[in-house]
Amino acid sequence: MDTHPRALIIGAGFTGCALAYDLAQRGFAVTVLERGEIASGTSGRTHGLLHSGGRYCVTDREAAIECIQENRILMRIAKPCIEANGGLFVALSESDLAYGELFERGAQACGIPIEKLTPGEILRLEPGLNPDVLGGFSVPDAVFDPLRLAMAFAASAVKLGAHFYTFHEVLSLHFDGRGRVIGAQAVDRHRGSQETYMADITINATGAWAGIVARLAGRNVPVQPTPGVMVAYDQRPTQRVINRLCVPDDGDIIIPQRRMVVIGTTSFEVNDPDYIPVTDEQIQLMQNCAVQLIPALAGVKIRGAYMSARPLIAGMMSGRSLSRTFRCYDHETEDNLTGFITVTGGKATTCRIMAEITADLVCQKLGVSQTCQTAETPLADYHLYYQ
Secondary structure, eight states: OOOOOEEEEEOOSHHHHHHHHHHHHTTOEEEEEOSSSTTOSGGGGSOOEEOOSGGGTTTOHHHHHHHHHHHHHHHHHOGGGEEOOOEEEEEOSHHHHHHHHHHHHHHHHHTOOOEEEOHHHHHHHOTTSOTTOOEEEEEOOEEEOHHHHHHHHHHHHHHTTOEEETTEEEEEEEEOTTSOEEEEEEEETTTOOEEEEEOSEEEEOOGGGHHHHHHTTTOOOOEEEEEEEEEEESSOOOSSEEEESSSSOTTOEEEEETTEEEEEOOOOOOSOOSSOOOOHHHHHHHHHHHHHHOGGGGGSOEEEEEEEEEEEEOSSOOGGGSOSOEEEEEHHHHHSOTTEEEEEEOOGGGHHHHHHHHHHHHHHHHTOOOOOOTTTSOOOOGGGGGO
16 A cells, blocks of 8 residues: 655746645655647746846845855756856946945845956956946856756656646545545646546645636635746847846846847736737837847847746735745645645745745645755756656
């Protein structure tokens, strides 16, 4: 008789895949349901920045500390998925230079290693930048391949016995006679058949869709889907990540990916994270911002424009004021619903620690005495997912 506790995870983005790996490593029998393919939601549409925390060290220090700590861990355990190319924060105006003082103090407070650079030093590193650059800082940013990172976590989970069911959309949660969640009913979108998946604990890891899934249990999770539009160019004129040295704003970062670069992002709020249009005005705004940082992009072909809906935690603030940190909701203590947990918020960079904290709560609730080992163990070859 199998005595492994059963965990059902809804959502196979970065957090769902990382959680499947963590729980499988702790001895759980793990099942993951995903309505599309692996990383087919927000995770597959990220710009691929492995954050140093520099973007948030002034306005959101909790998120900044999470980012630099997880940056170092992922650089160890997910090397094949990451280009350790570094980053720059550059000033193009006097107000940018003034912000630099706050940035320097914030980075030091968050433990982010930076180096102050002169305009000449910056242009020697990245000659394609705006020649009017006034100064800036180097940071340990890096770039990851979104699909490879998600697949590496999924492959690591599969290697330990986890089962992933893609194109399986959850229709309802399954309850016992006492109101406890004991699984979910999902439809196989290929075949049209339905099946109930039983579990000792069910975790909602659907990111921007977490509020929608929580409503299946009659509960409210205050997630504010906050899309950002990105534009990709058909050349790579910079080797490093280029950040504008300013308060987080539209079009404040250029990320190299393989042989192209991506400029991002806008920030606006929506109620439905599905089918968000990308407008010509947003594309033009991103192009204007890109040319300010790298003038030669004015003559480079746009490869494509796309959108990603951030799963930010709603509250009294809005837009870019929303925290980029994450939260794990224990529905038993918060709204008297047992067998159900929600994890949302955060960033791709923090998916592993989000999984660790969620797995800690799962173990606590089910009386499992196993500690997390994911910070030290290299991820499996993602090709294992297809075997």
